[in-house]
Amino acid sequence: MKIIKTKNYEQMSRVAANILSAQIIMKPDCVLGLATGSTPIGTYDQLINWYKKGDIDFSEVTTINLDEYKGLSPENDQSYRYFMNTHLFDHINIDKDKTYVPNGLEPDSEKACSEYDQIIKAHSGIDLQLLGLGNNGHIGFNEPGDSFEKETHCVSLTESTIDANARFFSSIEEVPTQAYTMGIKTIMQAKKILVVVSGIQKASIVKKAFFGSITPEVPASVLQLHRDVTIVCDEEAFSAL
Numbered sequence: 001m002k003i004i005k006t007k008n009y010e011q012m013s014r015v016a017a018n019i020l021s022a023q024i025i026m027k028p029d030c031v032l033g034l035a036t037g038s039t040p041i042g043t044y045d046q047l048i049n050w051y052k053k054g055d056i057d058f059s060e061v062t063t064i065n066l067d068e069y070k071g072l073s074p075e076n077d078q079s080y081r082y083f084m085n086t087h088l089f090d091h092i093n094i095d096k097d098k099t100y101v102p103n104g105l106e107p108d109s110e111k112a113c114s115e116y117d118q119i120i121k122a123h124s125g126i127d128l129q130l131l132g133l134g135n136n137g138h139i140g141f142n143e144p145g146d147s148f149e150k151e152t153h154c155v156s157l158t159e160s161t162i163d164a165n166a167r168f169f170s171s172i173e174e175v176p177t178q179a180y181t182m183g184i185k186t187i188m189q190a191k192k193i194l195v196v197v198s199g200i201q202k203a204s205i206v207k208k209a210f211f212g213s214i215t216p217e218v219p220a221s222v223l224q225l226h227r228d229v230t231i232v233c234d235e236e237a238f239s240a241l
């Protein structure tokens with residue numbers, strides 16, 4: 001596990017964008033696993049800037065996102081498809097047909113999840129997976145539990161996650177209670193993993209997840225077992241260590 005400590009959010013975003021762009025330069029037709037949440041927004045902004053300057057070409061890149069709320073349409077401004085379009089895809093030269101997000105409108109969970117796993121397998125897996133870190137240690141929407149969930153599955157979100165994500169909705173009742181998420185096995189099969197973490201509110205979970213024991217109660221702790229993980233963490237998020 002490699003930890004890069006940065007001064008602040010801006011620097012964290014720049015370092016993470018550097019790692020993603022290096023991946024694209026080394027393998028222009030790479031498969032990137034992408035994440036939502038507030039933390040990667042600065043990383044995406046930086047990638048957009050470099051694209052506009054002519055430094056990165058996304059034309060051959062495929063992206064596979066971690067998760068999507070069950071029940072939200074791509075047009076819903078709280079859906080993760082909408083997030084990805086507005087924060088990244090609409091601003092770069094990526095072929096949208098090569099960008100994948102689980103189908104939140106598929107009511108049959110088994111169908112939605114097995115279709116998503118097929119998409120991942122058809123692309124022979126993920127070259128570089130970007131992750132944020134939930135306040136309770138979740139990655140994607142893999143919530144704390146009794147075992148490490150394997151492939152794409154439907155989850156019931158915990159109260160802590162619903163509370164944390166309520167800030168994006170006009171009321172807490174509007175936050176979906178379920179989501180489709182890539183599983184831990186799929187995340188762990190990515191060739192490289194890049195985690196971005198920022199802010200004082202993440203300090204104690206950073207300590208638990210990356211320096212505590214490996215347990216499904218802290219899903220991100222499994223990353224300690226991956227052979228190529230880079231954690232880019234700002235000073236505040238690192239402050240409990």
Ligand code: GLP
Nearest residue numbers: 036037038039132133134140141
């Ligand atoms: C959501 C997403 C996660 C993300 C987490 C943390 O629950 N499903 O992928 O990592 O939020 O978000 P933030 O970066 O806003 O703290």
